[in-house]
Amino acid sequence: EVQLVQSGAEVKKPGESLKISCKGSGYRFTSYWIAWVRQMPGKGLEWMGIIYPGDSDTTYSPSFQGQVTISADESITTAYLQWSSLKASDTAMYYCGRQGMATITGFDYWGQGTLVTVSS
């Protein structure tokens, strides 16, 4: 069974760093792209970026380029999203999603989401 399991909720202060995770199982982790999606409170879905764990090829949305870092460790089948200096505006739910075998197939499996709260 394909599963993406994300790390738990985080409460941080502005300026702190954070790395959240998304562990894949039940499939060949290195063969599928993993994307990160932000959902601010009461708002819609925003595509942040995507990584191919097989070679760590990564693309960011211009809106998030330089604001976050996406990485993956194929040895533990886990993708990451990290911030070096959080802002209050980073408060949101963050989802990881697996892109199907081709770009035309959409994101067929999702993690349960990680709620990040940034507050002084």
Add this chain to the structure above:
Amino acid sequence: DIQMTQSPSSLSASVGDRVTITCRASQSISTYLNWYQQKPGKAPKLLIYAASRLQSGVPSRFSGSGSGTGFTLTITSLQPEDFATYYCQHSYSTPYTFGQGTKLKIK
């Protein structure tokens, strides 16, 4: 970046109704168009990919159509569990942007 525009932003309907949601791309995306359903507090769920292909396990009352810049999601015979927010997303070129969402409410 390709912009995705959904309409309407919200929609009220009754159980048993047929509803249609529209999504427009700012440039041609062929059939690289996906539809997702999201319920409160839950992750999105893929309903339709490649504009018209039904994802495995999704009821046949959901259907999608369109190509180029115009797409529709149709739900026939609405069920109570269908009241949710629906998003379109293109996967033609990065960034794979989403539409702003359509909230389907019970009338």
